[in-house]
Amino acid sequence: MIxxxxxxxxxxxxxxxxxxxSTTYKLKFNSGKRSLNLNSEVTLYDSKMARSANLSIEGxxxxxxxxxxxxxxxxxxxxxxxxxxxxxxxxxxxxxxxLGKVDGNIGYWVRYEEYYKxxxxxxxxxxxxxxxxxxxxxxAFETFTGQWAKKNGFTKVVFDPKRKIxxxxxxAKFLK
Numbered sequence: 001m002i003x004x005x006x007x008x009x010x011x012x013x014x015x016x017x018x019x020x021x022s023t024t025y026k027l028k029f030n031s032g033k034r035s036l037n038l039n040s041e042v043t044l045y046d047s048k049m050a051r052s053a054n055l056s057i058e059g060x061x062x063x064x065x066x067x068x069x070x071x072x073x074x075x076x077x078x079x080x081x082x083x084x085x086x087x088x089x090x091x092x093x094x095x096x097x098x099l100g101k102v103d104g105n106i107g108y109w110v111r112y113e114e115y116y117k118x119x120x121x122x123x124x125x126x127x128x129x130x131x132x133x134x135x136x137x138x139x140a141f142e143t144f145t146g147q148w149a150k151k152n153g154f155t156k157v158v159f160d161p162k163r164k165i166x167x168x169x170x171x172a173k174f175l176k
Contacts, residue, residue: 001027003078014088018043020096023089027074027081038081039069042089044099045106055106056160056173063173064090064105066145072118086148104154104175107145111168122168129170136165140172149174 003009010029017024022043028035043049043065050057057063066089070081086105093102109126116122125143132139140146140157149155154174163171 001084009078012084012088014092016092020099021045021049023092025085025088036071036074038074038085039071040066040082040085042066042068042085044093044102055108056162056171057106061103061175062100064093064102065108066105069115082144083148090152104173105145105149105152107140107143107149107170107172107174109143109145109170109172126168126170130167140170140174146172146174 001009001012008030010027013026013028013035015024015026016022022041025038025040026035027038045053045055045057045063045065047057047059047061050063053065055063055065064086066082066086068082068085070085074081090102093099107125109123109129111122111126113121120127125145128143129139132142134142136159137157140159141150146157149157153176156175158173158175159165160171160173163169
């Protein structure tokens with residue numbers, strides 16, 4: 001991995017779990033033997049797996065869900081780790097023929113004081129969604145997840161019909 005100034009900072013290391021359907025990430029720094037867990041897991045859900053996670057995935061859909069809570073010590077020094085993790089995961093899933101296709105991604109944005117304590121108690125996406133001041137559909141594409149979805153051809157947004165859009169929680173699915 002190279003920082004904005006062109007200096008090599010380390011290596012992004014992917015771990016694979018759950019029958020190849022999930023990825024986790026660590027950053028190993030070049031200076032010394034230090035590595036840091038990026039608190040990031042990306043899973044390719046099908047409708048059966050989605051039931052246990054209470055996600056709205058229909059029929060044969062296969063949807064990426066990224067649970068990213070990258071430590072502030074990394075985000076304050078380097079930008080783009082969330083995008084890098086999602087890009088790398090998408091490439092991994094697409095290049096694993098036994099997993100099938102990727103139909104979209106889902107954003108599950110919440111206020112959770114303890115989990116997001118370094119980010120004001122809420123996911124960055126939830127904050128961006130409400131700051132957008134636009135229709136729900138437009139606001140969804142103003143978030144990091146929505147921008148990433150659009151970049152990858154997922155240009156339709158669907159909100160979970162079982163959950164109301166609330167100040168403390170928004171669930172949005174991005175499809176082709």
